[in-house]
Amino acid sequence: MASLSLQHIDKIYDNNVQAVYDFNIDIKDGEFIVFVGPSGCGKSTTLRMVAGLEDISAGKLLIDGKDCTTLPAKDRDIAMVFQNYALYGHMTIYENMAFSLMLAKEDKYVIHEKVMAAAEILGLTQVLNRKPNQLSGGQRQRVAMGRAIVRNPKVFLFDEPLSNLDAKLRGSTRREIKLLHKRLGTTMIYVTHDQTEALTLADRIVCMSMGHVQQIGTPLELYDHPKNLFVASFIGLPPMNLFSLKAEDGKYYVEGIETHLPERVVKAIKETNKKEYVIGIRPEDIRLGNDFVLDVNLNENTGHFTLTHGKLFGKTSVAKFRDWQRFDIGDQVKVSFDEEKVHLFDAETTEAIL
């Protein structure tokens, strides 16, 4: 186990493209950190810099207080699990898991004990004599994790490990990773573009966009109190509904329609005294009521909830209702929203106000 500190980390490639800007985080011993963001936001690059697979252009990386910025990957005592498993096809699962220890010239009896212990944890004891091509995607990913576990590293790094799996397997493997973290208690850094993985796995999430850290916080902090419009629109499924808001002469226009706003929103507008804002409402905070009209143009029933797509304030929006709702295309559904959960952003800076 180890604590990590990434201090003002930058990554600039030889062609002067900057992939990561001023990345700062202190990761506590045993913490599960998830880097989340869209493709190309720099999350994998940051992970590779921690692993030692990419040079750090500027800044410092401390592992357990020791400066590891220029330390070679092999000396960092870090194990990485890749999206494509990276297993040796000609070796059995046992040999795949034992390989790194054999290279380290570990005693063969110790290797056996470590491999068997890891296989037991991951439920792989029955397949140790098989080759990787005889396993399912989920089993292969567990082998890749097993190969990391036997080394007993200070830090585990996961680079989108579930991306190659189907939805069902992704869910079960995700739970296994969470249980593995509980069991091992090792510091883990996990990269994903899937916000469900981020919200369910992380102790803290690092949300990134265009190489910049947008927000660092617990899953609930990012969900309930997004720091800016990017985080608000990225975290949450379906994403938050965003509407332009104009304040003129004590009147408020949402998407050009004069609207009565909750008292706390009005108070925040008066305090900031700007003209243009963005108002955000999560689909799950919209409920059946009497305040606004939602023109339905698509209804998706999933069993325990219904996603109703339509026009709210004339803008395409989505509402998430509990239970099975039988709306037809063209229906006008009267809705309200939880006033306490309305988000307000500065339209110019995109920073959150409420």
Add this chain to the structure above:
Amino acid sequence: MDKERIKLDRMRYVKDSGPSNLAILAVVFDILYFVLIYKINNEFFYNYSIGASVVINLLFMLFGFWCSIEVKNYHGKFGYLMIALGIVQIIRIFVYPMSAHGAVTVVDGNNVQVMTNAQFISSIVYLVVSAACMVFGGLMSMKNSKTLQNHLASLEK
């Protein structure tokens, strides 16, 4: 787990490379043997028996490689085949090396020895080492496969 137990348990997942490598080594020494015999430049060997010798060498290499693969996977029955191949190598000592040792043949009208003493000793050594590798590997394979079977039976219980 104590070391003895781990050693047994490891056999479930690790190939039996000892006997397998010995089988390969036996083939290598057989190759050294026939290269030595065939490079001797006189007509003593050039009769019908050379054909039989070539076939025996090919078969020895074929079965040697086959045993090497099978014993690696603890197929103990191939241990018997390895022992048989070892016995064949011992018998071969009494075919060419012994018959050629001290024999004289005519080359360009001159009487010459078929084999020098050094060649004779080398050929004997190659065949003996090849035979020893096969026999020892075969016994090892039989023992290891039996041990593994007993261990698996005890696990099933």
